[in-house]
Amino acid sequence: MFDVLIVGGGAAGMSCALVLGSAKLKPFAEGKRIGIVMHQRTSHLQNALFNNVLGLAPGTTGAFILEDGKVQLSHLYPHVEQIEKEKVKSIIKSSEGFVIHTNKNSYSSSTVVVAVGYTNLVNIKGLEAYIEPHPRSMLEKDRIWLKNDNHLVEENLYVAGTMAGWRSQFAIASGSGAQVATDILTIWNGGKHTKIHDKI
Numbered sequence: 001m002f003d004v005l006i007v008g009g010g011a012a013g014m015s016c017a018l019v020l021g022s023a024k025l026k027p028f029a030e031g032k033r034i035g036i037v038m039h040q041r042t043s044h045l046q047n048a049l050f051n052n053v054l055g056l057a058p059g060t061t062g063a064f065i066l067e068d069g070k071v072q073l074s075h076l077y078p079h080v081e082q083i084e085k086e087k088v089k090s091i092i093k094s095s096e097g098f099v100i101h102t103n104k105n106s107y108s109s110s111t112v113v114v115a116v117g118y119t120n121l122v123n124i125k126g127l128e129a130y131i132e133p134h135p136r137s138m139l140e141k142d143r144i145w146l147k148n149d150n151h152l153v154e155e156n157l158y159v160a161g162t163m164a165g166w167r168s169q170f171a172i173a174s175g176s177g178a179q180v181a182t183d184i185l186t187i188w189n190g191g192k193h194t195k196i197h198d199k200i
């Protein structure tokens with residue numbers, strides 16, 4: 001049983017995982033089981049080249065970020081379980097949260113974060129009721145979002161990144177993942193607003 005399972009290993013999913021992982025020393029995060037289905041094959045980062053992102057050296061490729069993000073997560077926060085080589089097929093509500101079926105396994109989680117990008121090719125059973133045309137992209141591109149209120153689709157089901165309705169910029173997608181992580185941490189912290197900062 002996961003406390004949080006993130007679906008999608010792109011900009012939003014990995015940012016969410018890093019911020020959740022970074023709370024590891026906080027008492028309210030003790031014993032929490034965090035996982036990420038680290039599917040990256042269809043990430044928009046695969047072909048991207050970044051010159052306009054603060055903090056990224058100009059010329060950084062999305063392909064590098066995909067690899068480097070996984071290494072950063074496993075080196076700094078190895079307690080965050082990275083589930084490789086699996087693709088989510090359904091997210092079904094259960095009495096304890098959600099059951100997530102992949103092409104290989106099934107997982108249970110109290111909370112799920114969907115961060116699978118905004119292409120209309122997404123075909124995850126259980127999400128159909130929330131899919132609508134994307135509110136901030138060109139109609140002819142046929143992008144979608146999961147209708148949400150501040151990233152919350154329904155109780156304990158979050159969406160992050162472009163699929164949350166944001167425009168496609170790396171910083172926006174990453175920030176959306178980080179926002180969802182701090183919302184979850186705030187709940188774990190009994191409703192007390194929470195952020196995780198390291199300092200020198």
Ligand SMILES: Cc1cc2nc3c(=O)[nH]c(=O)nc-3n(C[C@H](O)[C@H](O)[C@H](O)COP(=O)(O)OP(=O)(O)OC[C@H]3O[C@@H](n4cnc5c(N)ncnc54)[C@H](O)[C@@H]3O)c2cc1C
Nearest residue numbers: 008010012039040042043044088116161162168169170173
């Ligand atoms: C060619 C190109 C150039 C770009 N250049 C720039 C730029 O210069 N500056 C800038 O700011 N932004 C740029 N972007 C945009 C940036 O890459 C996106 O905004 C960002 O990647 C969106 O993040 P995301 O997490 O929403 O989606 P993604 O990064 O696409 O991540 C979605 C993840 O979900 C996974 N997934 C999909 N389906 C499933 C499933 N069923 N189960 C599990 N996982 C699944 C995918 O494999 C992927 O890893 C560019 C994009 C492209 C395509």
